[in-house]
Amino acid sequence: GDPLITxxxxxxxxxxxGVDATPYGLPIRFETDVVRRNVPWLTADPISSINFTPIHALDGTITPQGCAFERHHSGAIELSKDDYRLMINGLVDTPLVFTYADLERFPRQTHVYFCECAANTGMEWAGAQLNGAQFTHGMIHNMEYTGIPLRTLLEEAGFDTSAKWVYVEGADASSNGRSIPMEKALDDVLVAFKANGEALRKEHGYPVRLVVPGWEGNMWVKWLRRIEVADAPVESREETSKYTDTLANGVSRKWTWVMDAKSIITSPSPQAPIRHGHGPLVITGLAWSGRGAISRVDISKDGGKTWETARLAKPGEKMALTRFYLDTTWNGEEMLLQARAMDETGYVQPTKAQLREVRGENSIYHNNCIQTWWVQSNGEAENVEVS
Amino acid sequence: EKFGLGRPAAPDEIAAWDHDVNPEGVGLPVGSGSVEDGEALFGDYCAICHGDFAEGVDNWPKLAGGQGTLDHKDPLKTVGSYWPHVTTTWDYVNRSMPFGNAQTLTVDEVYAVVAYILYSNDLVEDDFVLSNENLLDIELPNKDGFIIDDRAESEYSKWSGEPCMTDCKDKVEITMRAMVLDVTPEETKARKVQELVKSTNPRNAAAAEAVPAAAEATTEAPAAEEAKPEETAALDPALVAKGETVFKKCAACHQVGEGAKNKVGPMLNAVFGHPAGAVEGFGYSKQLKAAAEGGLVWDDATLAEFLAKPRDYIKGTKMSFNGLKKDEEIAAVIAYLKSFAQ
Known part of the structure; x- marks a missing residue:
């Protein structure tokens, strides 16, 4: 018999x-492989850089803060609640300053949203490059945020209703700032101070960050310190020289804020090969859309010749990750696995070829193509492109 | 509905934080700076990452060149080739630079640095003086190179509707493999190779242990034997003080003293008199690691040579600083580092 039993x-x-061993716990040591990773050659320095969520090793939809991807422009700063100030100025009746304690007294809301970096999958434009879902699709996380509608704060200051823009800015040395059209600011943007029930982690903007549902992560300003109501966009560095998408003809799109529908099979995948034998196999992954709820996910095992519809763990929610499963059987045959998401607008996730036809290969940002994993007969998987 | 929360912002508070400048020049303060002054400032504060001629060092952003490349493969995007507004450059330098020492330049110095960046892009002459009066007159080459997001028109109708479910293609072939490029970070790759060897043939479990994991290799303590700190004569306080001043050139990347942490460069406590490449948690260049394994110890002579021409002394060092030109400065900085030698 099995000695583990006998x-x-x-x-x-x-x-x-005992119960006093870890007042705030970390994962058990057997899970030390489930960590954020970076790609050193991507950036000059890890302080102004990005790392990747280990999506290949997670299930469900909520990303634990401790392994949710980070993007900093001048490093993750320490800013205490006591030292925190939030200013609203510009085209308002009364420029205001709020303390952290002030913010906790406004009526608040709780919503689950994904945050995806515009550069997610950006290294794959010119060809299959990084071997793992964490690296190709890990610039994303999905959390339950608690915060105040930005609209509430704008109303408190008495914003000029003819103003077209708000400019939001962080307290760190990069003073990362983005212009957001007033229509979005009044719609669903949150000034958030909790994620997944707990305080924001330092690396996610403690004590207060902006949440801009469905729109690129760079706009989700961390360590939020100032909101300026304005009649024109600032055209800051992050909305001109970066986060603009250059097309094949050299012309670049700007203000490409929304993240289009996208999906990825997280297992099996290069970092999560099939380790068990033949027979039952669960194919699973994530789908999301910045334009609403995911309505359907199809999976192909033959590189896009035939498709079958996956089971959604629960109905898609607006601007939040949706988990899908395909409960199937595998007998060692090679597979070219693909997932294809559809959202409630009827949009169908495009192939890489379709994207390249419109945009070329130099866009860097907003690559939401269908990804292919080549699963071999030994269960190993590799990032490939197919005809 | 108002809640009566918060308090009015004072004018000096707004002035302290509201620095953004938009393309119409709203927010641009009165001031001026010359290309000539900008060149000196750029050498002191910017060249360490962006190169003496704004050409960029390693992976740090290139600020000059690249005009005419936007429709090529891998276009070079710089202030001259890509940025639409000079105001954006002014705004960014003013609020976010120098890296690690932001908001330390005066208004006139920001004008000078931006003037030098424009000069590096052949957009102004070497005797040019940039000011709030003439900044909006300068047009960047790519100012008309942007369109507002048109995905709704150019893409959404194309990629909508009921998708194909069967017989969608005649044949499928693999056209590209990530394994061929092989640029996935080493740690993952090494682990994968180990796992692969173990899983495909259990009898090879021992062999798998022999596959060197890159992650382990990099965390191995370099140069195990601790070199004895040199006997040093009592430090000259005046020289140490001078070194502290000169060290400002280093401070964008290095911290030293109580609570010093690794930044762009390693923290420099207990570096003098110790083996090179030994600061815990810092990712040194291969070349520095090799020198460390070769027994390099930081003493008066080796530090002096390194600080004079870092990239000559250790080819391939990540330290992109051009070097201290004066011997007195080198001696001062070494004295300053000695005061943290422990």
Whole structure:
């Protein structure tokens, strides 16, 4: 018999840790492989850089803060609640300053939203490059945010209703700032201070960050310190020289804020090969759209010749990750796995060829193409492109 | 509905934080700076990352060149080739630069640095003086190179509707493989190779252990034996003070003293008199690591040579600083580092 069953194990005889061992816990040591990773050659320095969520090793839809991807422009700063100030100025009746304690007294809301960096999958424009869902699609996380509608704060200051823009800015040395059209600011933008029930982590903008549902992560300004109501956009560095998408003819799109529908099979995938034998296999992944709820996800095992519709773990929610499953059987045959998302607007996730036809290969940002994993007969998977 | 929360912002508070400048020049303060002054400032504060001629060092942004490349493969996007507004450059330098020491330049210095960036892009002459009076007159070459997001018209109708479910293609062939490029970070790759060897043939479990994991290789303590700190004569306080001043050139990347942490460069406590490449948690260049394994110890002579011409002394060092030109400055900085030698 199996000695793990037939012999009395240490953990069945002795004692485990007491309740005072870890007042705020970390994952058990057997899970140390489930961590954020970076790609050193991507950037000059890890301080102004990005890392990737280990989506290949997660399930469900909520991303734990501790392994949710980070993007900093001047490093993750420490800013205490006591030292925190939020200013609203510009075209308002009364420029105001709020403390953190002030913010907690406004009526608040709780919503689940995904945050995706516009550069997610950006390294794959010119060809299959990085071997793992974490690296090709890991610039994304999905959390339950608690915060105040930006609209509430704008109304408190008495904003000029003819103003077209708000400019939002962080407190860190990069003073990352973005212009947001007033229509979006009044719609669903949140000034958030909790994620997944707990305070924001330092790397996610503690104590307060902006949440801009469905729109590119760079606009989700961390360590939010100032909101300026204005009649024109600032055209800051992050909305001109970066986060603009150059087309094949050299002309660049600007203000490409919304993240289009996208999906990725997280398992099996290069970092999550099939380790079990033949028989039942769960194919799973994530789908999302910045334009609304995911309505359907199809999966192909043959590189896009034939498709079958996956099961959604629960109905798609607006601007939030949706988990899908395909419960299937695998007998060692090679597969060219693809997922294809559709959202409630009827939009169908395009192939890489379709994207390239419109945009060329120099866009960097907003690559929402269908991804292909080549699963070989030994269960290993590789990032490939197919005809 | 108002809640009566918060308090009015004072004018000096708004002035302290509201610095953004838009393309119409709203927010641009009165001031001026010359290309000539900008060149000196750029050498002191910017060249460490962006190169003496704004050509960029390593992976740091290139600020000059690239005109005419936007419709080529891998276009070079710089202030001269890509940025639409000079105001954006002014705004960014003013609020976010120098990296690691932001908001330390005066208004006139910002004008001078921007003037030098324009000069590096052949957009102004070497005797040019940039000011709030003439900044809006300068047109960047790519000012008309942008269109507002047109995906709704150019893409959405194309990629909508009921998708194909069967017989969608005649044949499918693999046209490109990530394994061929092989640029996935080493740590993952090494682990994968180990796992692969283990999983495909259990008898090879021992062999798998022999596959060197890159992650382990990089965390191995370099140069195990601790070199003895040199006997040093009592430090000259005046020289140490001078070194502290000169060290400002280093401070964008290095911290030293109590609570110093690794930044762009390693923290520099206990570096003098110790083996090179030994600061925990810092990712050194291969070349520096090789020098460390070769027994390099930072003493008066080696530091002096390194600080004079870092990239000559260790080819391939990540330290992109051009070097200290004066011997007195080098001696001062070494004295300053000695005061943290422990």
């Amino acid at each position: 012999e009395v194990q240490q953990w069945a005889r002795g004692l485990g840790e």
